[in-house]
Amino acid sequence: MSSSSIYQCNVYFGLDVARASDILYGGYFEHRLSSSAQLSLYHQRVILDDIRLETGNYSFPIIARGCTPSDSICIGFMAHGSDVTRYNTVPIGTDEIQIYPEGTELLYQSSGSSRWVIYAVSRTRLQQAMHAFSGQEVTLSKENIVSLKLPEGCIDKLLKQTNEVFTIAQNCPDSSPRMDILKRCLEQLLLSYSQIICDAMSASSIEKKSSVSQRHNNLILDSEYFVMSCDDVSASLINIAQRTGYSLRALELIFRNSVGMSPGKWFLNLRLNGTLRDLLMATPISTVSGIATRWGFQHLSRFSEQYRKTFGEYPSHTLNRSKKREGTVFSEREFESQINS
Known part of the structure; x- marks a missing residue:
């Protein structure tokens, strides 16, 4: 070894x-x-x-x-x-x-x-x-x-x-x-x-952890699979509620109590991070519009602003950086020089 x-x-x-x-x-x-x-x-x-x-x-x-x-x-x-x-x-x-x-x-x-x-x-x-x-x-x-x-x-x-x-x-x-x-x-x-x-x-x-927590975790996991399997990734919360059998109010309470945010914010975060990973792993022919559409963002100007507010830069900047260099992974010595600089 x-x-x-x-x-x-x-x-x-x-x-x-x-x-x-x-x-x-x-x-x-x-x-x-x-x-x-x-x-x-x-x-x-x-x-x-x-x-x-x-x-x-x-x-x-x-x-x-x-x-x-x-x-x-x-x-x-x-x-x-x-x-x-x-x-x-x-x-x-x-x-x-x-x-x-x-x-x-x-x-x-x-x-x-x-x-x-x-x-x-x-x-x-x-x-x-x-x-x-x-x-x-x-x-x-x-x-x-x-x-x-x-x-x-x-x-x-x-x-x-x-x-x-x-x-x-x-x-x-x-x-x-x-x-x-x-x-x-x-x-x-x-x-x-x-x-x-x-x-x-x-x-x-x-x-012995609560069986309620286990059910709520399964609900969140199943909802994610459902959202990601739809042709329209931005499937409405009504669709999720109908599929899971919960009311919109119950769905809201479960998410806030289980993961600390509303279902709308949870799925928006899921989709924004999906675009972030794809932009970071972009190929030479990748485009912002193509990646954003794949993650269910139909209004590109609105998506671009949501992305900027979350990640501090526009998606085009992330794409340009990822095409120019590999991911930034530092050794321990490089890490110490970064945090001490």
Whole structure:
């Protein structure tokens, strides 16, 4: 294994954050931005054998929709976050970890700056570690996200171990004796997660999240699929209400309570971010009008102004920049020079 595959660090600035789809190795996430103000994403990853440790720092409110890796269980927690941070519309509480089965569809939201940590490991290896600790077979759900409330101080311990791993990995060529230290640290982290999960499950501290939240998340997901599958992507809310069986008033309340915005604003944000990603990934023959029409914007002057108000520049400027250069991804040293300049 080469040193570059052990430790990776990418930093994205501005609208190029929308390009960062591989923030979870083996999974896929699209970022939806609500503005262009002070955007930076600092992402680190350590890979060793079948264990992956990842962390991301967002400097801004974020919506990320996607799916976790199909070959690993992901254990995640918030290292720090805003007052409102959610997964699949469910608020993430203090001192909680979430266990995501392989291939989980996930909607992550934070209303301010945040840092998340994900430890990804094969189901077999995790269950073997849990069995070695508890002496019992421990079954983890293959379908449902499990949220565990931990004793005070557990998250701080996990974060300290996580930071130690990244500190060691940053300057750790595979020929170095520090590789053995890194491997032991990752295995110790696996042991810590195994102990915490076993203790929490035996103490019956599993947080049973509301089935109402699950239904609302499914409603939002189904509504997105419906909107994107229509010939007219700007399908009216009346069509969505008729299809889902909710009144317009109920639909409004569900969206505001679940994702913090009206359905109209949610779908406008979805479509604007779709155009942003397509403009950033434009081919030499791409046009603003062609991309905007594909995302359901029929009135181009109105679309251009909505885009400018959201992202701080006109779509033609985004298109011109994307045709001139590749996405702005910085190394850690370049990142430090940017923020110190």
